[in-house]
Amino acid sequence: MSTTLKVVVTGPFGAGKTTFINAVSDTPVVNTETGVSDDTAALKTNTTVALDYGSFTLDGDGQHDGVELLFFGTPGQARFEFMWQILSEGTHGYVLLLDASRPESIAEATAILGAFREKRPDLTVVVGAGRTESGSAGRAQLTELASTLDVPAAQVIAIDARDPNSCRSLLISLLVLVFTALDSDGTGPLEHPGTIAELDVIAAEVEAEVGADAAAASEGRVPVGAGVS
């Protein structure tokens, strides 16, 4: 038996949403990409026009339920805002990706976050910041991003969307927050593994698989269980 969660992967054009889903999905990915016809082609030649779809399963172990994550990736441009609304229906949490090296990407991500908060103000979000500086400069960048986006610092995480381990580490952070939210209100809309302790068992198994490379790749991410009371 497993729990199924819907996760929206959103963010501005060129933030790495399609790359993220391609990297993390363990099933064939649905992409709806087409060529870029305006001057943003200098940044990227293809863009998603409807959605990306993929999934990832954390296996249970007999004692604990597994978790199946269904990913719905949105188009990034504001003209596709209606798709953000459509895809966010029934979602349990979302990943907001951005390119930390481009101020316009941060501004667009702020607007997207605002659109999601307008419709679902309590929905759990984890921000994946790509192309951050390394070391202390990178940590300062993440702190500033958290302030700009008005998101708790522990929920703003450096990520390399090309690296499956980096993506999965971010997803574990999101899962912890989602289950924490479900536990805290006691009225979760779904049957879920029930306790963060159970999720931590699953997360620990994933962490073991991911190994040391993920720790380096996901510098700055929230440790599993952090902020969980």
Add this chain to the structure above:
Amino acid sequence: VSAFSDVVADLRADIDGIRRVLFCSSDGLPIADTLDDATNGSSAATAATILGLGRHTATMLGDGAFTEAVIRSTDGCLVVYGIGGEHVLAVYCTAEVNVTMLDRKVGRLKAQFDPVSAGV
């Protein structure tokens, strides 16, 4: 745009019930539209979304390339055509429109969209 006007006039001459014709890029940017209002951008994005889903569905079915998608509502009908690999034609019609005739007409007119596309 004059080439677009010619295409629209040609469509309307043979097909009753056409309310609006929109031509846009496959990534959802409007190129020409018979309706000049604030909905141009979102309408083009919607048409491109339908095209994207249509293409994916056609690929999934394995029965050849996407040609058009028809969305019917109680009082209207929207037909979205792929034009070449990079453009979309969206025709907004009354519910009574003869879609079969529209398909044939658009098929015959496809070459006429080349100058409209080139004018981007």
